[in-house]
Amino acid sequence: MSDLLNIGASGLRAYSRALATVSDNIANAQTPGYARRTIELREAPAAGDIVLSRNSIRPGGVETAGVRRSVDQWLTEDARTASGEAKRSAARLGAIDATERAFDDGPGGIGQSLTRIFTTADQLGADPANATLRAQFLQAVDDSAAAFRWTAAALGSAANGVAQSANIAVDSLNTDLSALEAVNQGLRRARAGSTNEATLLDERDRLLDRISSTLPVAASYDARGAVTLSASDGGLPLVANGTVSTLSVSMLANGQLAFSVAPGGALTPTSGSLAGLAQGADHIAAQSAALDALAAQFASDLNGWHQSGLDANGNPGAALLSGFSAATLMAVALTADAVAVADASASNGNALQLANLRGSTGVEAGWASLVGQQAQQAASARAQDAAASSRRDGAFAARDSVSQVDLDREAAELLRFQQAYEAAARTVQIARETMQSILNIF
Template sequence: MSDILQIGASGVLNYGKAIDVIGENVSNASTTGYARRDVSLIEAPNGGSGILGLNQVSGNGVTTQSVTRAWDGFAATHVRNTASDAGEASAVSRWMSSAETALNSGDTGTDSELTSFFTSLTTLASNPTNATQQAASISALNDSAKAISYSASNLKNVSDGIKDEADGSVSVINSDLKTLAKVNAAIIRTPSGTDSAAGLADQRDQLLDDLSSKIGINADIASNGTVKITLSGTSNGQTLLSSTAAGQMAGSFTASMDSSGKLTIGVKDALNSNNNRDMSNSAGGSLSGLVTVASTVADERSSLNSAASDFVTQVNAWNSQGTTPSGAAGGDLLAITDGDATTIATTTSDGSKIASANSSSPNGNLQNVSSALRGSNGIEANYATLVSNNAQATSSAATNATNTKNLYNTAAKTRDSLSGVDLSTEAAQLLRYQQAYNASAKILQTAQTTMQAILELF
């Protein structure tokens, strides 16, 4: 009789647990990072012997062997790798697009203002003493200087935005590494094959996914479930997290940017605090993308500074070669401080300061504008080259971002097909376990009725 009770009780207990696991799967079907749980049920160990101990009793009910996660390590690694590539490409594309906006090109942009300035000088050449047209020309020059300064300021804002994102990413990365160190320690203390172990593995893999979108990593998961992380793309496989000692963590990442806009990411090794170095040669992740795009934007800022400085030099040199309508020598019309395009400005609002004449005619200097200011080294050509190069880089970055995102989505879909929750399958499993649970309950009910009938005999 006790064997019957054992069989029924074990069925109610373990099939009930299986039903709970299915319920957990269903409730977390849409939860990010959740891997489907599978229950492994086996026949319970032999519970004793039969009459007079002559025969071993088999069929002692059911027991839960383990609760496992439906997980494919190769698929998960592929997702992390593609997430790293997608994160890097996305960062480059986003900020290149911001730089394109900052350059303020188009019908009302910087290049348009420059063209308007030169057009006004052409108009002034037809009547060099016209005060209205003189005022229009100096105003157009002022608008051009403001437009250049505006573009330069916007590009600096892009650099600042890249630095802000890098700081935020570094903060998240350091936090994830600290949390992963705690998860490693918890995994060591948690029995494998349990709900708790599966939950910790979910947390570990979700943190790895988050990390891989920001930095390129190699994740080595040990047989006990702990993870060792090294930085990809580095010659010595710099350790970010060690699984050899519970709770050991990499030294923190740091982000710094110089005055030109170049971004440097410092990394401290988990096992050697003296192994500090920059991440310039590492591969993958949005942080690596930020390093790349910061360098590109810094180069664009440098090019704009050079173009603005050349424009100041060329305009002032051109004006100095002529004389004003009053006969005075032409002076400086523009100024710039330390070659910084954000500081470019006109030195006067008086249009009569424009040196329109030369020794040959009252508009002779104005007639030399094209050769002096609009050649292949002029501001229009330099700015057009800057805008064109940025547009090409932005287009290429957008294409790369789209392609890598598609690869990531495909990899994630493949992983999720292996580890995700299919509600139809879960419904079928639920029906099977409910029937087994009801059968076990019937066994208990039958045992109770039989026991009661036996007791009534006495």
């Protein structure tokens, strides 16, 4: 009879824990990174020979073997890979969009400012003595130089924004790496199959999700679930043998980003938000260099043209621009009479020659080509980002189909374990009543 009581009591304990597990699932149905848990039940080891039955039936009841998380490691790794690529494309697109905003082609932009120079020069060719047109020409030159400076400043601001985002991402990554080592220590102390172990494993996977979305990593696990982590790009250790590495980022003179791991060395990420930020910084640096080359050509062409002409007093024209980078380009302060409209043959000869700078190799064409290439790269980046986002969403859906909590299923499990718990309670009650009836005989 005592064994009947033990069987009922084991059922109460096991199904009580099963109900608690189902309750945890329901309570955490909307918790990000929570993996559905199931209770593993098994037949309890039988006791020794009992009074009324020897060497035949040896009932032992039921016991819990532990809590199991519903995860598919392959789907989890696939989701992390897809997330890293989506983060990379999104970060890169952000930098390219910032570059596109810097390339303002509106009324105050470089393109229309350059056009006003040539338009005013054409008007001067028709009326070379007009002082107002001469002043307007100088103003158009100054506006163009200012447009170059503004665009360079906007690109510099975009580069600084990318570098700031990279610093924030690296700081967050270092925090997550330290937290992962703390979880590793907890897993080594946790009791196998316990709810505490399952909670730590959930936190481990959440951290790995965040880390892999920032930087591609390779993970290996020991028997307790503790993870050893290294960077997939170069194999530099990040979390290993109780040691946590530290990542850092620096901004080079041209705006590009350089990453490193201490201890370890240089790191060149190929996926994750750090890779996207690095690629975005490379794009801004390339466009800044192209803009500087265009500014240098603009200053050289315009100065060469102006210095080949004669001003209103018959003197050779002076330089119109100083500085040979977009950020330093400045219009030289000149009077209206100093505009070299004439040449040796005619009073408007030099003004007419300016149109020769508008060919396919001219500054106007160079700016149009730069803006067109930027538009094409932006469109391509948006298409890549849309594809990567779709790929990530599909991978997340596949992973969640295994790990996510289904409230309908949990409701059915709740009902099942409630009935099992009531049956175990009834077993204890019957054992008690039977024992009392036997005692009442005496």
